[in-house]
Amino acid sequence: MRNAAPFRAPKVSLRGGTPPARSTWRGGWLAAGIGLLLFFPLSSPDAFFLDVFTTGFLLAAFAASWDVVGGVSGQTTLGHALPFGTAAYACALLTSFAGWPLPLAVGAAVLLAAAVGAGIGTLSAPLAGPFVALLTLALGEIAHEVAVGHTFFSGPGGYAWGGEGGIPVALPWRDASPFSSYYAALGFLCLASFGMLRFLRSEAGLILRAVAGSPITAQASGVPIARFKRLAFAVGSAFAGAAGAGFALHVGRATATDLSLELSFQAATFAAVGGRGTIVGPVVAALVLHLLFQGLSLPPSVRVLLYALTLLLVLRFFPGGVVGTARDLASRLGGKEGGRSRRIRGRYRNGEGAP
């Protein structure tokens, strides 16, 4: 008798309360990766490559922030560019129009992004699954349309700002040195990832994972689900906003593409390829994909084709994400929590019934 597709549990391992062996394993990889990145500029690459890495670091932080919302907390958001772009625009508007000093503007931008995230969280709390995706997509598109369609005239010169051309950020420096941009972005990525991982290991993070795994059980245990969903969105959006502010500083301009659907899809893509729920997975996926496809000078049509094919192949053979699958293999080799118990826990994880 032919059965339906075998109900394979998503292969993502839990990280709360890990045994020491696995944390050193992970620590080894991370240390090696960070060491590599720290020493890379000293091998004197050109300004272009440093620039690609810088953008890659910012995108990686953005992808990790998606994972806080969409991976760990199970709220698939297709509008994560909204807090990213909000922070970028806030930086630009506050420095160019209101004349705020840069650090103040950046801080305000991140706070604003967190507030926007809290708003999205409130709106999406009663929803589930594809409805969250649709709502966040609609909100992101609304913001994008407003950004493209709204123009205002600057003081000197009389030409218009805003719209598709974006708004410049009034930077205190003229041309940033590629080295300082690189290290600043790398430092930001490390700090942000560290912050996100700490958040996940905190009590709030564990509750979020429980809510994602089985909302009914969590609700029955008395967890205020709506509050925690809002928290997930707020935290994820705060980090996205930080990445967005960094991006605005790096590029020198906030444009409507910072709010675009393509950017939101990009975050989701990195998370899918890297491993939803792992935080490190999206970071690695974002770095590798961005470096490969922007850094190697491929002809444009080849680049897009290869990118799409790579995504298809990776997702076909590593549907749980590359890092997610690697983690699974590692934990199976490590043996402590392998086998049936993990699979059962994994089944209810991430609300995998929902697209």
Add this chain to the structure above:
Amino acid sequence: MTVDSGTLLRLPRILIRSAALFLSLSSPAFFAAPCVAAGSSDTLKIGVLAPLSGPYAAGGTSFAQAATLAVEQANAEGGVSGQRVTIVVGDTQGRVDVAKSEALRLVSREKVSALVGAYLSEETVGVMEVAAAERMVLIVPVAATAEITDKVRQEYDRYRYVFRVGYSLPQWAERIAAFLSDRNVARYAFVGAGIRWNLELGETLERIAAPRGITPAYTAFYSPGNPAFDTVAVAAAAASPDIVILADPGRNSVSFLKRLRETAPTLPALSIGGALGDARLAASVPLSAPVYVQAAAWRGVSPAATAYVELYEHRYGAPPVGYSDTLPFDAVTVLVAAWRKAGSVESAVVVPVLERGAFPGVAGTYRFDAAHQALWGTGPGALQGTFVRWERGGARIVFPPR
């Protein structure tokens, strides 16, 4: 599972650490691999920045094709001081960050001697920063925002390397107003996507056309994400203007024109250029009323223009549309001419030559004003541009009158 995790994990850690060391020591070799020989003495490189993928790929592709044609022509004329000229293309993908990144690649890796581009306004402003920092000549063929020339004017020392050969928005509006006068239009409708570029053009046109007694009967912009062609076409026709101006250069103009023709078959339309310059697209729309297209140059305007159009058609199978191909062609031509005149590719020498000189191109002779804007307009030496009307056999030039 009975594997001893401790010993098993130690081995990979050693491997990881040595791999990391190896990789960081060998990374220059790995990443520097695709580097081209830095500035070999018999080839001059021009960096071309245009969107070759993404939603603006159509304009960017014509851009790159025309630039290729221009350097081929330059080489056929003997190159620059005996050196061959080639172009290196960077795909900007329609994004500022990628445009800046590609500009950096062209400058630091490919060692180009000058830049031509980009296509969108925001891309161009980003590339301007790179050009200013690297002190490299940048010729802007298409992006029409005032921000470019204003920056040159306000911070001349930093941005003096940037020159625009395309028309600015006021120049564009001036040409349209002159054409409307010529056609005895009293009331026009102005429609396009709700982007800054169109909004500014609409305002500028209204301001410039008013002294000539030409006023807008209807102005509307549709959402770029989900255009409401039906509503705007019906409303525009209902306002009974003498002509409808289609401000979108791309595919929207075709879709809109089809709607308009269904609702108001006898209403003339003017497209400010772009997709409707393509004969096949124009042929798919009924010719029950005139369809005019504005272009930088067209076959028959001058011998140079005719030669260019035929060369382009021979090479790429279809004639150019007259905007996103003609202007980049002229940008490269002007650059090469400036190099020849200056006898060098050093920016410090080329910039004064560009500022003071006159350079013949397909659209006419290019001279630049104090803000490094090419002089398009109605004056004696100015570049004029062309308006054509689609007819059964092809396009006929209707303005400026021959």
Add this chain to the structure above:
Amino acid sequence: MASPLLQVLLDGLLAGGTYALMAAGMALILGVVKVINLSHGAFFTLGAYVAYALAARGVESPIAAAPLAAVIAFAFGVFLGKSFVNPVRSHPFALTVGTLAFALLFEQAAQMVWGPHPLSIDAGAPWIGPGGLVVRRWGVIAFFSSAALLGGLKWLLSARPGLSLRLIAEDEEIAGSLGMDVETIRYLTFGGACAMAAAAGALLSPSGAVTPTMGRAPLLLSLVVVIVAGMDSVAAIFLLSIGLGILGNACAWFLSPQWSYVALLAAVCLLLSARPAGIVALAGRRD
């Protein structure tokens, strides 16, 4: 000349009815295969290009192009279903991103084959209806073709083959244990739904320009229709799609064409906030 408002509403009705075909396809995929098919717009574009290819060879009839487009799209859809959708079935999120990757692949392939420049098919002269109302010839034909196909789909779903689809949508394990070849049905459904999107694309191709990225806007619209209307009733999808077309044009008319899309999206957000479980069946799913 007829009342402009009436004209605008009629245009919205005709377009909406044709988009319903695409939305129904997406609903099938969401219900049976349980994934948001982000490559649906790519199949729409494929249909439009097939219509263009035929027009370039002298067959300027989207009605003739639609079946051909459906067959080609069915083949691609089945291939995608067998090679990607079925194996990755247990990871819906990876599946959704995979369909996105396929859309990207298709857009680039279309650009390489037909070029990035917009192409156009001659729509022919419109009919003049009562009161001077302009009735787009291909608009009407597309509308009725779509209605006919959807009627057929409704009949199919209520007949025997449709029962297995409904059962799979309801609970796969039971369907499997009843002896249904769920895998095969799944990829056949995927192919069929993609064929519907391609048919819609071919039918709507004369209305505008054909470009590689033209499917993005219809994709979002059909996604909105499906999630708000649910997947239970073909009639609901058809009516809501028409309603969306009319609403969009009415918004553009009464408010402002520039913000009609924003108004539509805001309406969707309001609706989702007011009815968080959506209108129908998705509420019954485990989440």
